[in-house]
Amino acid sequence: MLDVSVIIPVYNAAEFLEKSVHSALQFEEVKEVILVEDQSTDNSLEVCQNLVSKNKKVILFQHPDKKNHGAGASRNLGIAKSTGSFITFLDADDYYLPNRFQAEKEIFNNPKIEGVFGAIGIEYLTEKGKQEYQSKFSDTLLTTVNYPAEGKEVFKGLLGLTPKTFGTFFHLNALTIRKSSIDQYNLQFNELLRVHQDSDFIIKLAYHCYLKSGIIDQAVAIRGIHDDNRITKIIKYSPQYNQRQLLFWNSLYDWSTKNNIPSEYKEKIYLRYKSFDLSQKTGVSKYYNIFIEAIKNPNILKTQYRFNYQK
Structure with missing residues (x-):
């Protein structure tokens, strides 16, 4: 059976965090849920502490200086503290669906496969967030790729070097990776990038590791769309x-x-x-x-x- 460490960077997510954590705890494959609280200005730390007190699988960390370092640094700290054989990520305002590890249970029987990725869906939590998202991304219901792929085809597809259009970046919420592979290639998030550190990590991962697509035609996780999503605030080509x-x-x-x-x-x-x-x-x-x-x-x-x- 898989033993998974779920890493959740936490910054001003008090409103959503409990649902996010419980969506991970529903799986017997989840060994631990690692919360890395990043100097939130709301009551996220209090919510984290409450979740830790109620379930021994939930573990809380902060950066040594207790200051804000960004999602990349928080994920790196989570990886360093993890003890599971597999690593997954989850944003604090998102949640897993019941089929999250369905493909992984079979695919990881092949020791050659180092990582599996799938599709995520969206849920509109506010009307303003919905309008901002749709103005930038139209009404794309799934963040996924266009066809099944594995190995170097994944890396080439992400760079737009495949004969067929591979599709958008797959989301960290739908990625499961062997901890041993992260350690072997010394893969980390670039802490200098406050945005796009996830895409940066995924491309590097796809080059060094043998990835394979899992469930790409339906969501395995849901991304919450609300007023404070940073990625929707920037006008394209501005x-x-x-x-x-x-x-x-x-x-x-x-x-x-x-x-x-x-x-x-x-x-x-x-x-x-x-x-x-x-x-x-x-x-x-x-x-x-x-x-x-x-x-x-x-x-x-x-x-x-x-x-x-x-x-």
Whole structure:
């Protein structure tokens, strides 16, 4: 049987946390639920302490200095403190569905498989959150991929290098990974990224580890959409959006260089990074439309504008 450590970073989630934790405790596969409280300004810490007092599987940690360090650092602390053979993640305002580990029970019988991912759905918790989400993502009911995949096909798909469109990033809520694989490849969340650290982690994970799709046509977890979702606040291709994307792709480019990954992958990452880098440097100028095009399709830099990738 699987023995799973569920890691939940907690920041100002008092309203949702109890449902989130109980959704994980319903499974016999769950060995422990690790809460990492990140200097919330609401009563999240009190809620955490109450949950710990009621169930011995719930364990609470804070950062040594008791200060706010962000979701990436909180997940890293949770990984370091975990004792399960498998690691899963859950956002404090989200929850698991009863089929969360259905695919994993069978797939992990194959020792070659290091990680399994599935689909998540959405639940609108506020009208304002619904409007913001739909204005940015239309009415996408599932965050998932377009077809079953495993191994390097997953990594290539996330970079847009597969013949068929692989789809969006799968969500951390639907990922289960062997703890031994995280340790073997020394995989951590980039603590300098306050957003997109999850996508950064997933791409690196997909390169180093053998991942396989599980249930991708129905949700295994639910993401709560409300007024305070950070990802819905940023207007696409705005200066703030471009800056955050630049930091994300720069992180991946630094990683690709240090790990000496094959040039076809490194080039794709570099061109994405350079697109956002140039858009930041030019800002609103006569070149602005050029770089918006380049952000959408980095190959434009190589074709129309004769920009050469430096290996």
